[in-house]
Amino acid sequence: MHIHPIRDDADLDRAFARMEKLWAAEPGSEGADELEVLSILIEKYEDKHYPIGPSDPIEAIKFRMEQQGLTQQDLIPFIGASGRVSEVLNRKRTLSINMIKKLHAGMKIPYETLLN
Secondary structure, eight states, X not given: OOOOOOOSHHHHHHHHHHHHHHTTOOTTSHHHHHHXXXXXXXXXXXXXXXXXXXXXXXXXXXXXXXXXXOOGGGGHHHHOSHHHHHHHHTTSSOOOHHHHHHHHHHHOOOHHHHTO
């Protein structure tokens, strides 16, 4: 195993290329150990240089609607009247704590996402 720190994008590319070669390594093998170490190094580098901001609650609701084939009418039990649903989805009204609780319970959207 020959591991180096990932200091720049060129190192990152090399780490990904090596990772690809190791992808089918048998669990418990030296290759699998190297794969695990590379994944940790890559994750650390990407977290530092390419951070992902918090999820947008409205986009999360729309995404879940798309996943489940729901319409705005289907959100009435979670948000309230159809006019209120429209206001929320068009960002004219913020989510209340009650809406957040109902969306979490009914649509399984994480609290962390809805509270952003």
